[in-house]
Amino acid sequence: MNLTTSIATAYSPPFRIVVKYFVAAIFSFVLLNFMLLINYQDINGHHFQPKILSITHIATLGFITMTIFGAMFQLVPVVLEVKLFSALLAELQFWIYLLGITGLVFKFWYFSSSLSFTLPAIFLNLAIFIFAFNIIASMTKVKIWNITGIYLASAIFWLVITAIAGLLLAINLDHPYIKIDHLQYLKLHANVAFIGWVTMVVMGVSFKLIPMFTLSHGYKLELAKWALGLINFGLLGINWIMHYPDTEFYILIFGTAIFIGLILYLIQIYIMFKKRIRKKLDIGLKFSAIALVMLGFSTLLGFSFLFFEYEYKPNLTLIYGFMIIVAYISTLIVGQMYKIVPFLIWYHKYSSKVGIENVPMLKDMFNENLAEYNLFLMLAGIITSVFAFLSQINLLLLSGFALLFLSSIIFSFNMYKIFRS
């Protein structure tokens, strides 16, 4: 029997591409915190303003989605046991995507300039379609589906919806045509992006990574399945009902479904943490655990929005967005980067040398004390900023953002150390 064909090597993820996405994401993260800091006076009031929109998209496209793209190229082959359909497309996608982000962020910033909204939106859509195609083409080869795979597939669907909704909004900004309030569409775009795309990915991936890092087992994934169903149901419902007038009642139903789904997810994760064998949480897992608590707060806040006119309360939408983007997602990404990036570099540079020469341990690859400061500053920055939004004290917001910026510098320094090690 011929055993020369290698099944295993086919799965090894494309290191260079993943690193490229991660480096771009880390750069965007520092840029995001820098922009918040120098524009702190503009970060208040209504959320539909050029600078806030611009900074938001540095966060969502440049940092968050860039990270997820990189992570997916890394994880999909490993989790679903398939080869990435095309590394070339992943490379191509990166440059188109980068062009799109840069264009869009500039256009939001110089809102009234003669630049186009539609053009960068088309680039972004193109990049996202390439991504979706690449991953779905990889997924067609999957032999055994697991819960993570189904979550990721759902997430890609919602990513595409987010992109299309974004494109429609962009066209509308160039040539107004949307009859109903375009802020309604914006809300759809944002909800689908954060819940359908980002959170679905977070959920799916966490079912793999949390047990892997904490060595947790002996639990059922029933709640994860319910969460998947409820959130997809809720999002589909909201997307459908959005186009009709007087839909408060339906929004309440679908919103509640999403809320319950998220709560079930959090309970599931709590169970997984409870059943872990490694009791001590390392720095990456501390970030992650705090981030998931922040997801809990954000979920409660979002749910409360179903019951009152939140948009007229000063800064409440901003707090919501800040909680989601910074407190929940950024904290989670920073934490997961502390886990994944050292492993990625270690695997690439050192795994072939194990047993042949001395190789560093993961925790030797970055300064763990600094990482603790990173966590502390980030948490202090988040709490200070939220309090500043509530009290509307500008100086407090400045200090909150300063803390966050400092923490992002520490983070990037540590990441630099890992890449160089």
Place this chain on the structure above:
Amino acid sequence: MITKDMKISEILSNYPDTIDVFIRLSPHFKKLQNKVLRKALASRVTVQQAASIAGVDLNKLLFELNKAINKETNFNNEIFREEMKPTINEKPEFLNSISQEKIIQFDVRPIIDSGKDPFLDIMSKVKNLKDDEVLLIINSFEPIPLYAVLETKGFNHWTEKIDDAFKVYFFKSKSEQTNVETEQKADINLSNYDKIIELDVRELPPPEPMMKILEKLAEVDDKTVLLVHHHREPMMLYPKLEERGFKAITNKIEENYYKVVIFKKRNIDI
């Protein structure tokens, strides 16, 4: 867990209470109570050697030792249940109810008595076995190496001892719905391997399992297989094994328990 290659001294210093187990199993071991003798002998002798010296069944000794430390450390029971299935497992329900036609009986004692190795005959029986059939091997000793070999082909076993004969039932395990690739990969003749090194990495976070496994490869030669107890399928490990000229066969035993058999690649395969 205690393996046959561990030194007696190592066991006694880590688990002092196991002295009772030794003594209970054979009076030969009473010497171990003497500190001087213990020092002199126990540091050189492995469990396997000790068992043959004292005339105790190695598997029984291992089982009892592991049972003893198991109580102490409250260590995950399943490891031992897996290893020691024949002695502690209940007879699987379906073996009682299965019709006799479905049981393919193969008494290898005549072959062994004539001085031949029944391995290839067994493998050809296995090959012709249908999914719902059970292979019953009857032998004068417990064919422990065969368990590992057939496990890689997706078989579970259940063993009973009647008088002097060991009756081993091999059957397709239900949780064993491995994909086609694994099945193909598993189709390798392991008869040439006579040493199995075991490694349990289930309590280690990444990338330590990979490190431990790669470090262990130095001990794996043409006559040795490395059996790794893992909590997940080590997808990232495969390319690294490939680089070093090794191959792996992974079998899912249950959720969070995979057995990875690693061996040196050869140029000519059967």
